[in-house]
Amino acid sequence: MLSKQQLIEYSEDARKNYVNHISIDCVVFGFHEGQMKVLLLKTHDEEKWYLPGGFVLKEEPIDNAAVRILQERTGLDKIFLQQFRVFGDPDRSKVHNDMYADMLPKEQNWFSGRFISIGYYALVDFFGVIPHPDQFSELCAWRDLDDMPEMQLDHENIYKSALDALRLQLNYQPIGYNLMPREFTMPELQKLYEAILGKKLDRRNFQRRILAFGILNRSEEPRKGGAHKAPYLYSFDIENYQHALTEGFKGGW
Amino acid sequence: MLSKQQLIEYSEDARKNYVNHISIDCVVFGFHEGQMKVLLLKTHDEEKWYLPGGFVLKEEPIDNAAVRILQERTGLDKIFLQQFRVFGDPDRSKVHNDMYADMLPKEQNWFSGRFISIGYYALVDFFGVIPHPDQFSELCAWRDLDDMPEMQLDHENIYKSALDALRLQLNYQPIGYNLMPREFTMPELQKLYEAILGKKLDRRNFQRRILAFGILNRSEEPRKGGAHKAPYLYSFDIENYQHALTEGFKGGW
DNA sequence: TTACAATTGTGTACTTAATACACTATGATA
DNA sequence: TATCATAGTGTATTAAGTACACAATTGTAA
Secondary structure, eight states, X not given: OOOHHHHHHHHHHHHTTOEXXXXXXXXXXXXXTTEEEEEEEEESSOXXXXXXXXXXXXXXXXXXXXXXXXXXXXXXXXXXXXXXXXXXXXXXXXXXXXXHHHHSOGGGOOOOEEEXXXXXXXXXXXXXXXXXXXXXXXXXXXXXXXXOOOBSTTHHHHHHHHHHXXXXXXXXXXXXXXXXOSSBXXXXXXXXXXXXXXXXXXXXXXXXXXXHTTOEEEEEEEOOSSSSSOOEEEEEOHHHHHHHHHHOSOOOO | XXXXXXXXXXXXXXXTTOEEEEEEEEEEEEEETTEEEEEEEEESSXXXXXXXXXXXXXXXXXXXXXXXXXXXXXXOOSOEEEEEEEEOOHHHHHHHHHHHHHHSOGGGOOOOEEXXXXXXXXXXXXXXXXXXXXXXXXXXXXXXXXXXXXXXXTHHHHHHHHHHHHHHHTTTSOOOTTTSOSSBOHHHHHHHHHHHHTSOOOHHHHHHHHHHTTOEEXXXXXXXXXXXXXXEEEEEOHHHHHHHHHHOSOOOO
């Protein structure tokens, strides 16, 4: 809490329109053709790309804001979302201030102040997404994880931070229900893990480990028509999956 | 990003003093006599306790704000701090609005708007702390983890969330350098882990595991004068400890 | 039609980590 | 000097992680 003196000063700051702007930045992960993808936007003028994001509106719960923003960019409304960090150092604000100063006439511009951004990452079904550019962008598109472009502001930092958080999640929670189609083969699921971790895994050991989690159902019929031996199809056991999500895997202690 | 229309509306909100207030709430953990402790404050009027916290000041980096607030309450300036979550749903704001409305004359009160709070947890040396009540509190004191009082607002939620985050950290990072005295015995360190986890651990297996991390040095001389067999004294190997902090323990994949 | 390449399914030996438990050693106290 | 509480060390068993090898299936090229 503030002392009374600080309280008055703080209140004065607010009156002088040094206000705080709370925004959301989302790192949207998708998976397609063995590649991990991130949904990015690009403005008309700039070469650099940026993350989907936006302000938290008046009276809007933070999580709802993230859902709304993702709904606008992807068309999806049931999305796995995870808040992972706040980015709010003052240097971010200068760039934002300048950016918005250009967009609005002076008498309508109350955008001096601090910009803090709450980082979320999302896991989505690649085929379910219909990328919608926003007002300021000419492009909204998937980019490969291992071919990421230059990004605006501190968005590269935010995206890397999201990837770290996702990799951490892999160690104590199941992943995949939100990224894979309903049915998939074991090698396909393995490719997802490899894409997230950025390294190869042993085929046989991967299978044993993932099966031991008890979150997969194997269907009777293997997939046919492929160029090689027909692989079995798996789907997630949603009940066990949910249970593993909330309880987490064994862990250390 | 917002559309131009939304941008104007948002800007208008700011002008009408619907502004965002960014505060910090800290869950300060200490360890003393085998008990995990949390530093809490209590107002004169209210029976309920609350977490040390405060607003982020103009131009102040968020992490600095947390450091400043903890400095004021504990007297410490080198503190292990970890941001773990943002709390910002609109219902929080009503209570805050009312609270501050009572404190300031109307013409100085610009406190309508949203209150979001960034949760940090801190690990500190119990003996290094000199608890300083703030302007509004009569008491700033340690409370036992297993005897926590009723708390104001959503502070119970925040504190529980911090404990979850701390327990998670235990699985992939070393803990203890910030909570233990320079030298300590193995049973003492074990009590810390048990206090955090809220369960008993096997003496012998604990020792093997913690030693395998390679972050401890055993001193030549055991501690003397105790009522029983003299235990060895350990201290953290700060170099390996730091390395383990940044790299993390093995993990799952 | 047959050999081959690519891919999938399954199995096994080896190493490391986790768990459960037992014995010995020390130092104050009765 | 016997006893109690606590500390240090060890060992057998089980589970998990790692590193491999081999057989089965299917389209394609010889």
